[in-house]
Amino acid sequence: MSAFVVKGDIFYCKSLSETVSVKDGYVVCIDGRSAGVFEVLPEKFASLSIHDYSGKLVIPGLCDLHIHAPQYSFRGTGMDLELLDWLSRYTFPEEVKYADTDYAYRAYSIFADDMKKSATTRVSVFATVHCEATHILAELLEKSGLYGFIGPVSMDREAPQKLCVPAPEGITELDNWIDENLCYNEHFLPIVTPRFVPCCSDELLRGLAEIRRKYALAVQSHLSENPSEIELVRTLCPYAEFYGDVYHKNELFGVDKKGNSFKTVMAHCVHSTDAEIRLMAENGVFMAHCPASNANLSSGIAPVRKMLENGVKVGLGTDVAGGHSKSVLRAVTDAVQISKLYNCLVDNNAKPLSFSESFYLATKGGGEFFGNVGSFEELYEFDAVVVDDSCYKTVCEQSVAERVEKFAYLSGENINLTAKYVQGNRIM
Amino acid sequence: MSAFVVKGDIFYCKSLSETVSVKDGYVVCIDGRSAGVFEVLPEKFASLSIHDYSGKLVIPGLCDLHIHAPQYSFRGTGMDLELLDWLSRYTFPEEVKYADTDYAYRAYSIFADDMKKSATTRVSVFATVHCEATHILAELLEKSGLYGFIGPVSMDREAPQKLCVPAPEGITELDNWIDENLCYNEHFLPIVTPRFVPCCSDELLRGLAEIRRKYALAVQSHLSENPSEIELVRTLCPYAEFYGDVYHKNELFGVDKKGNSFKTVMAHCVHSTDAEIRLMAENGVFMAHCPASNANLSSGIAPVRKMLENGVKVGLGTDVAGGHSKSVLRAVTDAVQISKLYNCLVDNNAKPLSFSESFYLATKGGGEFFGNVGSFEELYEFDAVVVDDSCYKTVCEQSVAERVEKFAYLSGENINLTAKYVQGNRIM
Numbered sequence: 001m002s003a004f005v006v007k008g009d010i011f012y013c014k015s016l017s018e019t020v021s022v023k024d025g026y027v028v029c030i031d032g033r034s035a036g037v038f039e040v041l042p043e044k045f046a047s048l049s050i051h052d053y054s055g056k057l058v059i060p061g062l063c064d065l066h067i068h069a070p071q072y073s074f075r076g077t078g079m080d081l082e083l084l085d086w087l088s089r090y091t092f093p094e095e096v097k098y099a100d101t102d103y104a105y106r107a108y109s110i111f112a113d114d115m116k117k118s119a120t121t122r123v124s125v126f127a128t129v130h131c132e133a134t135h136i137l138a139e140l141l142e143k144s145g146l147y148g149f150i151g152p153v154s155m156d157r158e159a160p161q162k163l164c165v166p167a168p169e170g171i172t173e174l175d176n177w178i179d180e181n182l183c184y185n186e187h188f189l190p191i192v193t194p195r196f197v198p199c200c201s202d203e204l205l206r207g208l209a210e211i212r213r214k215y216a217l218a219v220q221s222h223l224s225e226n227p228s229e230i231e232l233v234r235t236l237c238p239y240a241e242f243y244g245d246v247y248h249k250n251e252l253f254g255v256d257k258k259g260n261s262f263k264t265v266m267a268h269c270v271h272s273t274d275a276e277i278r279l280m281a282e283n284g285v286f287m288a289h290c291p292a293s294n295a296n297l298s299s300g301i302a303p304v305r306k307m308l309e310n311g312v313k314v315g316l317g318t319d320v321a322g323g324h325s326k327s328v329l330r331a332v333t334d335a336v337q338i339s340k341l342y343n344c345l346v347d348n349n350a351k352p353l354s355f356s357e358s359f360y361l362a363t364k365g366g367g368e369f370f371g372n373v374g375s376f377e378e379l380y381e382f383d384a385v386v387v388d389d390s391c392y393k394t395v396c397e398q399s400v401a402e403r404v405e406k407f408a409y410l411s412g413e414n415i416n417l418t419a420k421y422v423q424g425n426r427i428m
Numbered sequence: 429m430s431a432f433v434v435k436g437d438i439f440y441c442k443s444l445s446e447t448v449s450v451k452d453g454y455v456v457c458i459d460g461r462s463a464g465v466f467e468v469l470p471e472k473f474a475s476l477s478i479h480d481y482s483g484k485l486v487i488p489g490l491c492d493l494h495i496h497a498p499q500y501s502f503r504g505t506g507m508d509l510e511l512l513d514w515l516s517r518y519t520f521p522e523e524v525k526y527a528d529t530d531y532a533y534r535a536y537s538i539f540a541d542d543m544k545k546s547a548t549t550r551v552s553v554f555a556t557v558h559c560e561a562t563h564i565l566a567e568l569l570e571k572s573g574l575y576g577f578i579g580p581v582s583m584d585r586e587a588p589q590k591l592c593v594p595a596p597e598g599i600t601e602l603d604n605w606i607d608e609n610l611c612y613n614e615h616f617l618p619i620v621t622p623r624f625v626p627c628c629s630d631e632l633l634r635g636l637a638e639i640r641r642k643y644a645l646a647v648q649s650h651l652s653e654n655p656s657e658i659e660l661v662r663t664l665c666p667y668a669e670f671y672g673d674v675y676h677k678n679e680l681f682g683v684d685k686k687g688n689s690f691k692t693v694m695a696h697c698v699h700s701t702d703a704e705i706r707l708m709a710e711n712g713v714f715m716a717h718c719p720a721s722n723a724n725l726s727s728g729i730a731p732v733r734k735m736l737e738n739g740v741k742v743g744l745g746t747d748v749a750g751g752h753s754k755s756v757l758r759a760v761t762d763a764v765q766i767s768k769l770y771n772c773l774v775d776n777n778a779k780p781l782s783f784s785e786s787f788y789l790a791t792k793g794g795g796e797f798f799g800n801v802g803s804f805e806e807l808y809e810f811d812a813v814v815v816d817d818s819c820y821k822t823v824c825e826q827s828v829a830e831r832v833e834k835f836a837y838l839s840g841e842n843i844n845l846t847a848k849y850v851q852g853n854r855i856m
Contacts, residue, residue: 073822076834080782094824107823114821295765298780300772324761324837333752337723341766344728345773352726354508391842393542394501395535396522406504409752412840414819
């Protein structure tokens with residue numbers, strides 16, 4: 001049994017509306033799970049070793065529900081186009097390079113190393129169509145100590161030929177990749193990853209649904225990001241009632257035809273119709289809200305409040321490189337900011353997200369996709385990051401909650417982590 | 429004569445549509461001014477000492493047209509309210525504390541030190557109503573090596589009594605403060621600073637116009653930030669045709685009644701009417717565009733493209749603490765992002781700002797308020813920052829322009845400056 005205590009200024013969320021702050025508090029970790037947060041350490045834990053981070057902030061590890069590892073190399077550049085043009089001009093040409101495993105190794109080494117040093121502990125990753133390169137990425141992420149999901153992207157149309165693998169061949173490759181990956185990797189599980197409907201024939205989608213069923217896997221994809229994309233889906237899939245219905249009819253949207261549930265996360269949902277939102281809620285499909293990407297690619301602002309009010313599960317995604325930053329803390333504050341603009345400009349009745357609501361989405365909200373993750377409540381997996389906010393000097397007395405808010409608003413891409421734990425293992 | 433050469437990867441703007449990038453280039457500084465940028469150092473400068481920053485980015489110092497020094501202490505917190513409630517709940521109570529000169533010294537020391545370490549070289553600063561505290565701030569900023577404007581805030585109504593100084597007394601105090609300040613400070617000039625119309629009686633505004641004329645000073649204030657504020661102005665000043673007309677009729681809007689021009693900068697202009705925009709253009713009034721603040725305080729998105737098309741001079745402001753970050757580079761990318769949302773959500777015909785356009789606003793655009801500032805073109809005052817972008821690793825070959833864009837998107841509040849020059853003096 002491994003057990004220890006982390007001491008510091010603790011902040012976490014119990015629900016969308018309930019946060020807990022404990023100055024000079026203790027969170028106890030036993031066998032990778034939280035045994036609770038305490039103002040005074042209970043006698044029964046008195047013998048445990050204390051990792052003393054007094055004066056520093058201790059928060060749950062951040063959960064990134066949507067990121068593209070191969071796009072990390074051009075993050076922060078090339079954001080002058082909307083989605084479909086951006087894909088063909090910047091993204092697809094970069095992704096083609098990952099056929100070269102040397103290139104992939106060099107690029108993914110940077111990505112995995114930077115992710116390790118970030119405040120993110122759980123992540124759901126898109127790779128490219130290349131199974132070999134994705135294997136390299138999976139190994140690097142596995143070594144990083146982070147936990148999450150990883151999928152080679154499946155696509156067979158509407159993209160450069162070098163990125164399209166015809167459905168039967170693509171399905172076989174994926175099957176083999178998953179088989180192998182399940183043997184080697186412990187903490188990064190394969191996830192079925194159709195790029196998005198425009199790039200996936202119905203044959204491919206049906207094949208992916210079979211693979212999903214065979215291995216009991218989760219699914220990640222994109223949904224209703226941009227009006228041109230939605231129009232394209234309407235043309236390509238006239239049988240569907242709305243965009244999400246394509247995934248649904250092909251058994252990739254949270255529930256199969258027999259009524260069995262499986263984890264699904266859809267990024268963006270900026271332009272989801274009421275029917276789509278209803279189906280997401282019914283099927284338990286997660287929305288990965290990616291505020292920076294939605295601004296950068298001129299997609300708009302996703303109706304997060306409406307999603308929450310309709311019972312959709314919501315987490316945050318950085319969506320590198322549509323989003324420029326891998327920092328989920330940045331996504332937290334971006335989500336707050338654009339929810340205010342949504343309130344001003346789109347719907348005065350949609351209450352803006354508060355900071356703590358957005359922090360909830362980035363931790364316990366998205367954390368649910370990974371298990372009992374994203375909180376310090378008892379029995380939650382112990383993912384924690386310890387950060388030093390003393391560089392943001394002030395004469396004001398500030399509460400722990402205010403310090404966390406300030407840290408989220410002011411920290412940039414590279415933060416100085418004091419420590420980082422994933423499922424009770426200290427990895428930084 | 430002081431003369432030297434800075435070597436590095438140089439990027440700057442000549443106009444809204446024209447940028448210059450020179451890899452491994454040279455910018456020559458003679459007596460505080462640029463003598464030009466060169467790919468190969470001309471023979472006539474061969475004897476000058478070279479400050480070699482090879483591999484690093486060399487960009488013009490950033491210009492912040494709008495920041496509140498006393499609000500720096502609570503930056504990144506308390507952004508759950510709109511303007512008028514935010515002022516009374518967070519801002520005014522904090523500003524009251526600056527009656528205490530010890531408090532002011534401690535708080536302003538942090539502010540001045542952090543500004544020195546930032547990429548900002550020129551700044552137009554709001555203090556509080558307290559002349560003594562503002563004197564302390566002026567001294568600290570003067571010592572920091574930055575250049576700019578500083579004004580104690582003038583206000584006599586619609587605020588806590590402790591922050592209101594009746595017009596005659598306020599004018600006399602300001603007169604004395606300016607007199608003293610002009611003797612002591614070389615690089616931080618006094619600027620007439622009516623807080624905003626709701627807080628300034630006509631008597632006060634008229635008195636400020638006289639002071640302005642007496643000392644030939646510039647003016648800074650706020651304009652058309654929030655619908656409730658604009659409604660309040662309509663009630664308080666029924667004689668005015670629109671918000672900006674109050675400043676105009678009181679000779680604080682770029683041109684006095686005799687037709688003499690003076691520098692004026694107005695922050696926000698989110699809801700400026702066509703008539704207001706026309707008058708700003710006619711009078712040469714600068715708009716300080718503060719994108720982060722406008723989102724944080726739910727003010728909306730300012731019509732920057734329209735301002736530019738109508739010939740209004742535009743620079744960027746951080747507006748700490750309505751804006752959470754003192755980083756003008758952050759303001760550059762925020763301005764790009766929200767211009768895209770404006771295009772999606774408000775006006776499809778308003779072309780979003782490109783990165784280089786926004787970078788122009790933050791350098792040469794806003795720089796004009798401070799003189800011949802914000803570019804490396806010949807005879808421009810030599811303000812430069814040198815930054816190391818090697819922490820943002822990538823396998824991609826990136827141009828100097830792409831590296832600057834990436835640096836702006838990814839750098840946070842505290843950046844590692846390699847060097848910083850203001851008017852040819854190295855201050856970091």
